[in-house]
Amino acid sequence: MAKAGWTDQQIENVIGNLLRTGVGLSAAVVFAGAIVYLIRHGTSLPDYRVFHGEPADFRSLPGIIHSAFTGHGRGIIQLGLVLLVATPVARVAFSIWGFAEEHDHMYTVFTLIVLVILLYSLLGSGWAF
Amino acid sequence: MNIFELTILLAMGSFVAGLLGALTGLGGGVVLVPLLTIFFKVDIRYAIGASLVSVIATSSGAAAAYVKEGFSNIRIGMFLEIATTIGALCGAFLATIISTKALSIIFGLVLVYSAYLSRKPRPPDQRNMPPDRLATRLKMNGSFPSEEGIRHYNVQSVPTGFSLMFGAGALSGLLGIGSGAVKVLAMDQAMKIPFKVSTTTSNFMIGVTAAASAGVYLGRGYIDPGLAMPVMLGVLGGSLLGVRILLKAETKVLRIVFSIVILTLGAQMLYKGVTGNI
Numbered sequence: 247m248a249k250a251g252w253t254d255q256q257i258e259n260v261i262g263n264l265l266r267t268g269v270g271l272s273a274a275v276v277f278a279g280a281i282v283y284l285i286r287h288g289t290s291l292p293d294y295r296v297f298h299g300e301p302a303d304f305r306s307l308p309g310i311i312h313s314a315f316t317g318h319g320r321g322i323i324q325l326g327l328v329l330l331v332a333t334p335v336a337r338v339a340f341s342i343w344g345f346a347e348e349h350d351h352m353y354t355v356f357t358l359i360v361l362v363i364l365l366y367s368l369l370g371s372g373w374a375f
Numbered sequence: 376m377n378i379f380e381l382t383i384l385l386a387m388g389s390f391v392a393g394l395l396g397a398l399t400g401l402g403g404g405v406v407l408v409p410l411l412t413i414f415f416k417v418d419i420r421y422a423i424g425a426s427l428v429s430v431i432a433t434s435s436g437a438a439a440a441y442v443k444e445g446f447s448n449i450r451i452g453m454f455l456e457i458a459t460t461i462g463a464l465c466g467a468f469l470a471t472i473i474s475t476k477a478l479s480i481i482f483g484l485v486l487v488y489s490a491y492l493s494r495k496p497r498p499p500d501q502r503n504m505p506p507d508r509l510a511t512r513l514k515m516n517g518s519f520p521s522e523e524g525i526r527h528y529n530v531q532s533v534p535t536g537f538s539l540m541f542g543a544g545a546l547s548g549l550l551g552i553g554s555g556a557v558k559v560l561a562m563d564q565a566m567k568i569p570f571k572v573s574t575t576t577s578n579f580m581i582g583v584t585a586a587a588s589a590g591v592y593l594g595r596g597y598i599d600p601g602l603a604m605p606v607m608l609g610v611l612g613g614s615l616l617g618v619r620i621l622l623k624a625e626t627k628v629l630r631i632v633f634s635i636v637i638l639t640l641g642a643q644m645l646y647k648g649v650t651g652n653i
Binding site for chain 1: 379416418432434435440445449450453464513514583589595597601605
């Protein structure tokens, strides 16, 4: 273990803060989007009985970002949800660094495998593009 | 009913689900999908999408607290996440091809089984197990702060636990739930990990497992912002409050009531699936 190396406890503390920040940030963004959405569409009629699938704007990252930054409530909500999904991914990415700092090669590789699976799911399903 | 009224009702229902889920330790996700499909007549695919994102929120929120207390074992979690994420990917792809009737039936069976598991008396922790070679090589054995001071444990049956975790991941991806019950079963019963460590490590893993299928769901248009918003905020609020009052509350009666609710919802999901009324 390196002299300036991190202990498990320190890494756990950072992970705890990372998770809390991610969830808090995402909830705040979703809430902000909710206000815009409800002011604009609160009196419209909902339709969730029949499955249409979401429009491309809410299915791909560029679509979501564009929709959010042009002030659409549902786009802002969806951006908040993307931040939420990104939170555990960021946790895994940070863990790779943490295990590498501890010189735990076996767990660095295990964590890398998990990150690859997550990125495959997020990028491979086409929504990020 | 307009969107504003529906949003308020959804947020309140989700708040109660999150509160009960946290208080009983059974998770709120498992009742969300039946709540949305049976009472709000939402298509099961939208319901699964909304449930999945709220599972990420509650898991990450609670995990933040547990990790700091030193109960969850990051190495066990990380290693088993290889199985749960691959399972979740498979489950999410499966969800996009099987019929909504089949989804409803599988969901019903999982609910009935969860209700059964929650009533089954738990055998006491088996202590002083001999170290297992594979678990030792994988550096899984650990310790945690218990009432009698720091307690060490030796992890058993890693291959069995790993396979069960694949199943837990597949169910999570298929149904948009955390499948904490199966995760705890794998760790507590198969791998002989102390209950407190199992539940907190399971919680820690749920967010990562759900994130693996969230990409597939987003890409397929299952996650509707208007629906996911009240559900996610409601469940998160309810579970945060639940965790806070957990220490003072008497949860025995609550657990019985909640498991009856789960059983009833399971029977309804089964009925809807079989009659094709979904």
